[in-house]
Amino acid sequence: MKRSRRSRAKQPDRVPLAFAAAVDSDWVADRIDTAANDPGPKRNGDTLNxxxxxxxxxxxxxxxxxxxxxxxxxxxxxxxxxAQARRRVAANDLIWADLILVMETKHRERLRAEFPRAMVGKTISVLDIPDDYRYMDPELCDLLERAVTQVLSQVMQRA
Known part of the structure; x- marks a missing residue:
C-alpha cells in the first residue's frame, strides 16, 4: 500500500538510536576537550557550579x-x-562543575578512574568527611559549612 504525501508528512522523523547516541557522545567529547584546556574553576557569569x-x-x-x-x-x-546511588554521577555533571567537592579520597579516585577525560583540568577538593552522619545531622552541617567555606575562600582568591 502506497502512502500519500500527507500521511508521510505527519510521521515524526525517526533517528536511529545508535546515531542519537553517537551525537550525544560527540557532544560530550567536545565538552570534555574544552574542559581539558580549562585552567581551573571559573565563575560562569556570576555563579560557580x-x-x-x-x-x-x-x-x-x-x-x-x-x-x-x-x-x-x-x-x-x-x-x-x-551504582546504588540515588543519583549517580555522570560525565555531564563533571563537565558542568567548576568545582567538585568529594567527601573522601576514594570518591576522587573513583571519579578519576571512571571519567578520566571529564576530570582533566577540573578542580577537586577532598573534604575528609566520613560516612558517619545522617542527612542534615547538625554535626555534619557544621563540618560541611566550615570545610566548604574554606575551599570556596581559596577558590575565590585564585579567581
Whole structure:
C-alpha cells in the first residue's frame, strides 16, 4: 500500500538510536576537550557550579547541596559514585562543575578512574568527611559549612 504525501508528512522523523547516541557522545567529547584546556574553576557569569559527591548520594552530598543551595553566587548539585546511588554521577555533571567537592579520597579516585577525560583540568577538593552522619545531622552541617567555606575562600582568591 502506497502512502500519500500527507500521511508521510505527519510521521515524526525517526533517528536511529545508535546515531542519537553517537551525537550525544560527540557532544560530550567536545565538552570534555574544552574542559581539558580549562585552567581551573571559573565563575560562569556570576555563579560557580559546585558538585558535591559522596558514595550513595543519600546523606552527605545531599546535605551539602541543601546547605549551599541558596548561597549567592553558587549553583549546586549532588551525586554519588556507587551504582546504588540515588543519583549517580555522570560525565555531564563533571563537565558542568567548576568545582567538585568529594567527601573522601576514594570518591576522587573513583571519579578519576571512571571519567578520566571529564576530570582533566577540573578542580577537586577532598573534604575528609566520613560516612558517619545522617542527612542534615547538625554535626555534619557544621563540618560541611566550615570545610566548604574554606575551599570556596581559596577558590575565590585564585579567581
Amino acid at each position: 559546585v558538585l558535591f559527591v559522596c558514595s550513595r548520594n543519600q546523606w552527605r552530598s545531599p546535605t551539602g547541596e541543601a546547605l549551599f543551595r541558596k548561597h549567592p553566587g553558587l549553583n549546586v548539585r549532588s551525586a554519588g559514585t556507587s
